[in-house]
Amino acid sequence: MQEETDMPTRKILLDEEDIPKQWYNITPDLPKPLPPFIDPETKAPGAGIVPRIFPREILGQEMSQERWINIPDEVREVYRIWRPTPLFRAVGLEKLLETPAKIYYKYEGTSPAGSHKPNTAVPQAFYNLKEGTERLTTETGAGQWGSALAFAAAMFGLKATVYMVRASYDQKPYRKMLMNAFGAQCYASPSEQTASGRKILQEDPDNKGSLGIAISEAVEDALVNEKEANYSIGSVFNHVLLHQTVVGLETQKQMQIVEDYPDVIYGCIGGGSSFSGMFWPFYHDKVSGKAPKKTKFVATEATACPKVTSGEYVYDHGDTARITPLVPMHTLGHDFIPAPIHAGGLRYHGIAPTISLLASEKQLETEAFNQVEVFDAAKLFIRSEGIIPAPEPSHAIKAAID
Amino acid sequence: MQEETDMPTRKILLDEEDIPKQWYNITPDLPKPLPPFIDPETKAPGAGIVPRIFPREILGQEMSQERWINIPDEVREVYRIWRPTPLFRAVGLEKLLETPAKIYYKYEGTSPAGSHKPNTAVPQAFYNLKEGTERLTTETGAGQWGSALAFAAAMFGLKATVYMVRASYDQKPYRKMLMNAFGAQCYASPSEQTASGRKILQEDPDNKGSLGIAISEAVEDALVNEKEANYSIGSVFNHVLLHQTVVGLETQKQMQIVEDYPDVIYGCIGGGSSFSGMFWPFYHDKVSGKAPKKTKFVATEATACPKVTSGEYVYDHGDTARITPLVPMHTLGHDFIPAPIHAGGLRYHGIAPTISLLASEKQLETEAFNQVEVFDAAKLFIRSEGIIPAPEPSHAIKAAID
Numbered sequence: 001m002q003e004e005t006d007m008p009t010r011k012i013l014l015d016e017e018d019i020p021k022q023w024y025n026i027t028p029d030l031p032k033p034l035p036p037f038i039d040p041e042t043k044a045p046g047a048g049i050v051p052r053i054f055p056r057e058i059l060g061q062e063m064s065q066e067r068w069i070n071i072p073d074e075v076r077e078v079y080r081i082w083r084p085t086p087l088f089r090a091v092g093l094e095k096l097l098e099t100p101a102k103i104y105y106k107y108e109g110t111s112p113a114g115s116h117k118p119n120t121a122v123p124q125a126f127y128n129l130k131e132g133t134e135r136l137t138t139e140t141g142a143g144q145w146g147s148a149l150a151f152a153a154a155m156f157g158l159k160a161t162v163y164m165v166r167a168s169y170d171q172k173p174y175r176k177m178l179m180n181a182f183g184a185q186c187y188a189s190p191s192e193q194t195a196s197g198r199k200i201l202q203e204d205p206d207n208k209g210s211l212g213i214a215i216s217e218a219v220e221d222a223l224v225n226e227k228e229a230n231y232s233i234g235s236v237f238n239h240v241l242l243h244q245t246v247v248g249l250e251t252q253k254q255m256q257i258v259e260d261y262p263d264v265i266y267g268c269i270g271g272g273s274s275f276s277g278m279f280w281p282f283y284h285d286k287v288s289g290k291a292p293k294k295t296k297f298v299a300t301e302a303t304a305c306p307k308v309t310s311g312e313y314v315y316d317h318g319d320t321a322r323i324t325p326l327v328p329m330h331t332l333g334h335d336f337i338p339a340p341i342h343a344g345g346l347r348y349h350g351i352a353p354t355i356s357l358l359a360s361e362k363q364l365e366t367e368a369f370n371q372v373e374v375f376d377a378a379k380l381f382i383r384s385e386g387i388i389p390a391p392e393p394s395h396a397i398k399a400a401i402d
Numbered sequence: 403m404q405e406e407t408d409m410p411t412r413k414i415l416l417d418e419e420d421i422p423k424q425w426y427n428i429t430p431d432l433p434k435p436l437p438p439f440i441d442p443e444t445k446a447p448g449a450g451i452v453p454r455i456f457p458r459e460i461l462g463q464e465m466s467q468e469r470w471i472n473i474p475d476e477v478r479e480v481y482r483i484w485r486p487t488p489l490f491r492a493v494g495l496e497k498l499l500e501t502p503a504k505i506y507y508k509y510e511g512t513s514p515a516g517s518h519k520p521n522t523a524v525p526q527a528f529y530n531l532k533e534g535t536e537r538l539t540t541e542t543g544a545g546q547w548g549s550a551l552a553f554a555a556a557m558f559g560l561k562a563t564v565y566m567v568r569a570s571y572d573q574k575p576y577r578k579m580l581m582n583a584f585g586a587q588c589y590a591s592p593s594e595q596t597a598s599g600r601k602i603l604q605e606d607p608d609n610k611g612s613l614g615i616a617i618s619e620a621v622e623d624a625l626v627n628e629k630e631a632n633y634s635i636g637s638v639f640n641h642v643l644l645h646q647t648v649v650g651l652e653t654q655k656q657m658q659i660v661e662d663y664p665d666v667i668y669g670c671i672g673g674g675s676s677f678s679g680m681f682w683p684f685y686h687d688k689v690s691g692k693a694p695k696k697t698k699f700v701a702t703e704a705t706a707c708p709k710v711t712s713g714e715y716v717y718d719h720g721d722t723a724r725i726t727p728l729v730p731m732h733t734l735g736h737d738f739i740p741a742p743i744h745a746g747g748l749r750y751h752g753i754a755p756t757i758s759l760l761a762s763e764k765q766l767e768t769e770a771f772n773q774v775e776v777f778d779a780a781k782l783f784i785r786s787e788g789i790i791p792a793p794e795p796s797h798a799i800k801a802a803i804d
Contacts, residue, residue: 007418007475007478007479007482009417009418010418010482010483011418011482013415015415016409016411016412073409076409077409078788080409080411080412081412081789110512112788112790151788155788174576178790181790182790183784183785382556382583383556383585385483386483386557387514388580
C-alpha cells in the first residue's frame with residue numbers, strides 16, 4: 001500500500017446546494033448610469049422592437065436597477081445538471097512556467113452544450129415558457145449559442161429554431177446534429193424561411209451568410225410569428241450578462257475554500273457575457289469595500305476585431321440590418337467585417353454597453369492578441385493541463401501566461 | 403429571498419482524495435481459471451508477439467493473480483484532471499418514466515477525451531515512459547480510443563501514432579483534430595506508413611479500412627520499430643479492464659453516500675472494458691460476501707454484433723490479420739463484418755475473455771437491442787436528463803428503461 005502523498009488538489013468543487021440563489025446585476029453599481037437605447041425609427045430614446053420579441057420578465061431584468069435578482073427554482077433545478085462547475089488550480093501550467101504565482105481557471109466545459117452559454121439560455125427559456133411562448137428563435141455563428149438554446153428549450157418542452165451562418169453550417173455538421181438531438185430545427189442562413197433570407201438568396205444563391213443576416217432572420221421570424229414565437233439572444237444585453245454571474249459567484253465561494261483572492265481576472269470578450277459573468281461579482285466586492293485586494297480586470301480581444309482597444313465609443317446598431325435599437329458601445333461599426341479567424345466568438349463588431357462604460361471609466365483594461373501567439377499559449381496549456389481550451393478563452397490564457 | 407426547497411441532488415460527487423489507490427483485478431475471483439493464450443505460430447500456449455509490443459509492467463498485470471494492484475501516484479495525479487467523475491441520479495428520467503425505482507448513471511464524459519478510455523490510456527503511457535518507450539502506436543475506429551491515447555501520451559511527453567480507420571477519418575475530422583491538438587500523428591488506415599497498409603492500397607487505392615487493418619498497421623509499426631515504439635490497446639485485454647475499475651470503485655463510494663446498493667448493473671459491451679470497469683468491483687462484493695443484495699449484471703450489445711447472445715465460445719484471434727494470439731472468447735469470427743451501425747464501439751467481433759468466462763458460467767446476463775429502439779431510448783434520456791449519451795451506452799439506457 002502506498003503512502004498518502006501531498007498532491008495539490010486540482011479541482012475545487014462545490015455542492016449543488018452552493019449554486020447561487022440570486023444573480024448579481026451590476027447596473028446600480030456602475031460609476032455612472034447607462035445611456036438609454038435609441039429607437040432607430042424615432043431617433044428618440046426607446047427600445048424599438050425589443051418589447052415585441054422578449055417576455056416581460058426578461059425586459060424587466062434588462063432595465064432593472066435591482067442589485068440582486070432571484071433565480072427561479074426551476075432554473076436552479078436545470079443548472080444542477082452541470083453546476084456548480086469546477087474551479088481548477090492550474091498546477092501543470094504553473095510548473096511548466098516555473099512561476100510562484102497561483103493560476104486558477106473556471107471550467108464551464110462540462111455543460112451539456114459544452115460552454116457557458118446555457119447559464120442564460122435556461123432562464124430565458126424558462127421565462128418564455130412561463131409567459132406562454134411556444135417557440136424560440138435565434139441565430140448562431142460557430143454554433144455554441146444555438147446548441148445551448150436548443151438544450152434549454154428541450155428542458156422546458158419548447159420548440160427552437162436556429163439560423164446558423166451558412167459557412168459554419170457547412171463546416172461544423174456536428175453542431176447542427178447536437179441541436180437536432182435536442183429537438184431544435186437548424187437552418188443554414190440565409191434561408192428560404194424568411195423574407196430577408198429569400199431576398200438575399202435570390203440575389204446571391206451561394207451567399208455564405210453572416211451573423212448580421214442570421215440575426216435579421218431570427219428577429220423577423222419572431223416578429224412575423226409574434227403570437228407563438230420570441231427571440232432569444234446569447235450576449236451583449238444586460239439580462240444575458242447578469243445570468244452569467246453564477247460563474248463569478250461560484251468562483252468567489254471556491255476562492256474562499258482555498259483562502260485566496262485574485263490579483264487579476266482575465267477573460268475574453270466577444271459580446272462580453274463570459275467575462276462579465278466572471279468579473280461582475282468581484283467588481284461588486286470592490287465597490288462595496290468587501291475586496292481584500294485591488295483586483296485588476298483585464299478583457300482580452302482578438303487583434304482581428306479590436307473593438308475596445310481600437311474602436312470608438314458611440315451609438316451603434318447591434319445587427320448589420322439595423323433592426324435593433326442603437327446602443328452606446330465601443331464598436332468598429334455595424335458593417336465591420338472581421339478576418340475569418342478561428343476565434344469565431346470574438347468576431348463581433350461591438351461589445352456590451354456595460355463593458356464599454358467600464359472601459360471608458362478606466363475600471364477595466366483591455367489587451368488584444370493575434371491568433372498565432374494565442375495558439376502558442378493554448379498549446380502550452382494543453383500539454384500541461386490536458387484540457388483543450390476553445391480559441392476564445394485561449395486569448396485570456398495568453399494574457400495570463402504573459 | 404426564496405426558501406430553500408428540497409430538490410433532489412442530481413450529482414453525487416467525491417473529492418480528489420477519493421480517487422482509488424488500487425485497481426481491482428477479477429482474475430483470482432473468477433469461478434474457474436482463464437484458459438491460456440495460444441501462440442498462433444506454435445499452436446501451443448504462449449503469448450506470441452505480445453511481449454515484444456508491451457512494457458513488462460503491463461505484461462505482468464495482464465497475467466497477474468493479485469487481487470489489488472497499486473495505482474502509481476503519477477497516474478493518480480493525471481486522473482485528478484477529471485476524476486472522480488460524478489454519479490448522477492437520473493431524477494428527470496425517473497419522473498418521465500413515473501417509476502418508483504431509483505436510476506443512477508456514472509458519467510465519464512468529463513474526461514479530456516470525452517470517454518472512459520483515458521482511465522487505461524494514462525497508466526499505459528506511464529508504464530511505457532518508465533520503461534524507456536519513446537512512442538506509442540495504436541489503432542482507432544470512431545476515434546475515442548485514439549484521442550484518449552493521444553491525451554495520455556501528451557501528459558507524459560511521449561509521441562503517439564494513431565492509425566484511424568479511413569471511413570471514420572473522412573467522416574470525423576474533429577477527432578483527428580483532437581488527436582493533433584494533443585500532439586499525436588493520425589494516419590488514415592490503410593496508410594503508406596506500413597508494409598501491410600501499402601500492400602492493401604496497391605490492390606485497392608480506395609480501401610475504406612477496417613479495425614482489423616488498423617490493428618495490423620499499429621502492431622507492425624511497433625514491431626518494426628521495436629526499440630523505440632510499443633503498441634497500446636484500448637479494450638479486451640485484462641490489464642485494460644482492471645484499469646477501468648476506478649469507475650466501479652468510485653461508484654461504490656458514491657452509493658454509500660446515498661445509502662443505496664444496486665439491484666441491477668447495466669453496461670454496454672464492445673470489447674468489454676467499460677462494463678467490466680463498472681461491475682467487477684460489485685462482483686468482488688458478491689464473491690467475498692460483502693454485497694447486501696443479490697445484484698444482477700446485465701451486458702447489452704447490438705443485434706448487429708451479438709457476440710455473446712449469438713456467438714460461439716471458442717479460441718479466436720482478436721485481429722483480422724491473425725497476428726495476435728488466439729484467446730478464448732465469445733466470438734462471431736475474426737472475419738465477421740458487422741453492419742455499419744452508429745454504435746461503432748460495439749462493432750467488435752469478440753469480447754474480453756473474462757466476460758466470456760463469466761457469461762458461460764451464468765454470472766452475467768446479456769441482452770441485444772437494435773439501433774432504432776436504442777435511439778428512441780436515447781431520445782427519452784436527452785429530453786429528461788439534458789445529456790446526450792453516446793450510441794454505445796444508449797444500449798444500456800435502453801435496457802434500464804425496459
